Amino acid sequence: MPIYFRLILLLLLASSASRAVAQSVEFTKDQFSDNKEGLREAMRELKAGDTEYLADPVRYAQALTHYLAAQEFNPNNAALNVKIGDCYLHSATKTAALPFLQKAAKLDATADARTHFLLARALHLSAKWREAMAEYQRYTPMGVNTRNGSDPGITPNDLQRYIQQCRNGQQAMARPARVFIDNAGPELNSADSDYGPVVSADESTILITSRRAGSTGSKKDPEGNGYFEDVYQATWKGKAWSRATNLGAPVNTDEHNATVGLAPDGQRMLVYSNANGGDLLEANLGGSAWSKPKQPGSRINTRSHETSASYSPDERFLYFVSDKAEGSLGGSDIYKVEMDSRTPPVNLGSVINTAYGEEGVFMQPDGKTMFFSSEGHNSMGGYDIFKSVFENGKWSTPENLGWPINTPDDDVFFVTSASGRHGYYSSDRPGGLGAKDIYRITFLGPEKQPLLSEEDQLLASRLAPMKQTVLAPAVAVATAQVTILKGTVTDDATKQPLEATIDLVDNKSGQTIATFRSNSTSGRYLVSLPSGTNYGIVVRQDGYLFHSENFDLPAGAAYAEVVKDIPLKRLEVGTTIVLRNIFFDSGKATLRPESTAELERLQKLLTETPALKLEMAGHTDNVGEDAMNQDLSQRRAQAVVTYLTQHGIAGARLTAAGYGETQPVVPNTTKFGRQLNRRTEFKVTAK
Structure with missing residues (x-):
């Protein structure tokens, strides 16, 4: 046979073999005639998986366990790989869906629209922006929502939104934020999901939500998401957090209990409870024990879902998220309410709220900088974290915190220390200790630019002087315009801690703008003082002479932390x-x-x-x-x-x-x- 005929034959055989590899292998006796028992077991797993997958609501976690068992027997079935990918897309590890959906598309050259859409989502969530846009464009919306059927019911508007999110992601990744993002470590994180961090203003206390083993009610989530939620607490030990401990009763119950907000001084806490269909409750720290959480008022909780909230620094106002229809701009919105007033909550308006969902509101102790998550604005996918500042009577246009803080998946429940140097949030990034983990963000500020010195000559040659590249002076990291005053109130004679009332007074107006109390056991107190006011601080307790301090903080005064122990004197x-x-x-x-x-x-x-x-x-x-x-x-x-x-x-x-x-x-x-x-x-x- 002439050599060129042999070459052509080899090419044809190679092409045939390539097509054979790229074909979906069905679960049939013809394909697995040599392992009939293995086929029967795989079919049982497939059937069990389909039962969970076709349930209403779908039980993705349970279905995934069965599908993965079947996939071990036959890894080359296109339909099974699609189902596995879909299950992962509904899990805490969404990026694990990508290889299965890529394989499904390769195994089935005539893959339906649903497969292309799921693959686009997996590529999107893996920050493969260009490939995701290509797959989105291959998908033609049918406008029919048939659960687990041929079309996921995506509209043309939805499709264009996803494509725009990919463009947003491309732009954000090209200009990454200067930050360190570090896993908070095993002290806070477990093998299960840990999320919802809230911190005191001085970053001395952190509360988190966890689904780890050892929950108060020992109940497991029926959808396979670990145990019911419980609230855990840790304290800063100088270089690391202490190991988080379960708060136990009365904060935690047999139902879901999750962290929502913490007052700047760490003495008041907001928790979410699903006992009444989803309410925000408030607990107080009396000494070293938290009180039983109670309703903060009917103007906040409704028959709808209220899911997150944050105190203003003076604790007079509450910013909270609700999905109530009345007064909404679409999805869940952020509202503001005065705690001790009878006036109804006020929607923050269209600068902040969008036609999509808003979530995870946090007001920084400076009293004007708000962080929140949104599915709208210029999100790169899911919820992104945004920043807005209230100045001159209005909110600034929300600013996306950028890559790598935000990702194509949901990034929610972001909080900062009063200084603004550190932030905390949860993410399911690769390399974590479990599903979702708590991460600590360190903001580095603008990058120092190199300056080319025209005079620094390294060689004394007038003909070809060498120029030295010199770094510009250090760039200051922007911090919050707030002063934290903290310390301990004691009896001047006995040195024993005292529970005292602390009044914060605006000296210009003479009005008391906030009232706090020191801790009844430790005597510790913390007051957040936004810049721009001449403050009078008055500490008083029955049987003692009052103690006064003055802090005149001009507008723009940078972050400072002042420790002031206050001994009260008897009369x-x-x-x-x-x-x-x-x-x-x-x-x-x-x-x-x-x-x-x-x-x-x-x-x-x-x-x-x-x-x-x-x-x-x-x-x-x-x-x-x-x-x-x-x-x-x-x-x-x-x-x-x-x-x-x-x-x-x-x-x-x-x-x-x-x-x-x-x-x-x-x-x-x-x-x-x-x-x-x-x-x-x-x-x-x-x-």
Whole structure:
């Protein structure tokens, strides 16, 4: 036989063999005549899988177990690979669907529209944008929704939306966000799904939802998604989280209980319970134990689903998600409600809410930056996380946090620390410890750009000088404009922790804008102070003299964390209290309007304690002449006495004393030290 005929024959045989490999192998006796028992067992698995797959609702997890068993016997059946791929697309590991659907399309050259659509979804969820768009374009919508049939009921609008999401993904991946994304580790994550992280403002406490073994009711989800949800808690130990522990009763019950929101100070918590069809409940931390979660009000929970929520920093308002039809723009929307008011919730409007679903709302402790997830806007698939800022009376256009924070799958329930440097959310990324895992995001800020120095010559050659590439100065990472004040309230004499009331006052208006309490067991407190306000902090408890602090935070002030332990003093003769919120103009003794709230507190103390007598004392720093400082301090003390007598306090109960620069509390060697020495205080002279 001539050699060219042999070459042609070999090519024909190779082509025939290739077509044979690419053909779907059916579960028949003809195909498996040498293993009839194996065929019978595979057919039993197929039948069992189909029973679960055709159930209403479909039990994908159970069907998948049977289909995978059948696939071990015959891996080359196109229809079975399609079913396995479909099951994976409805699991926590959606990207596992891709190889099965690719194989199905290869085995069946005449694959139906449904196979092409499922393959497109698998490619999309695997961030294979270009290939996904090609498969979407091969799919022709039939407009018929036949469950598990030939067409998944996708409309032309749906198809165009998916294709646009792929374009969004391409653009986002070309400009990735500068972040580190690290698995939070086995301290928080388990072999089952872990998600829904919420953190205190100072990142000292984290609460998560988990479906791991050891749940309170020991019930397993009938759809195969692990155990019923329970709430777990961990604390930051300096370099890592402690091992998360189950909160137990009364927060966790035999039903589903999931984390929703945590107040900035970690003393109030919102949980989701499916006991009433899906409600948000609120629990309080009394000492070291959480109270039984209760309804936060009928204006929040409805007959519809309320699934996530977040406190405002002052805890006056609640931002929450509901899928109620009334007032909705489509899907589930984000609403805002004043907790102690009777006014109805307000939809945040079309800048935030879309015709699709919104979920996972979180208000940062700066009081103006909101993170949420949406299926709309410029999502790259499923829910993406967005950021919007409330300024000048309106919300900014939501900004997609970008790749790799967002993925083609659902990215939901994102929260940050008060600093904005770290974020937490859950994802089912490859390499996790289980299904969904908790991840910690570190935001790196803008990249440093290289600068080409024209002068730094490495060789002393005038003919061909070499230029050195020099890095630009470090770029500051943008952080939230908020100050966190935290510490412990104690009895000054016994040093024992105290549960005290902490009032946050706007000194300009004189209004109390928020009230908190320190923990009854530890005495710990935390207050979030958004920039742009002159704050008065007043700590009070029955039987003690009040303690005041002042924080004047200009607009744009960067993140800071201040630790301030507060010892409360009992009302005893000789006790001295500094009035941090008494203000005078420089070099003058005229009380400024911002002093009013502090003066009114002092007036109330004297009114409620009729036998109380006080010495008002003025102090200065050592700048200027001694005589001038003495005179100024006396006039300032007298100004406070005059205010009190003009507001009903008998003059016989008050004396004014100026000490000038003679009694500094710290050295006058620094600007901060001199500021502390310029003070007004009172001393108890009789009670």
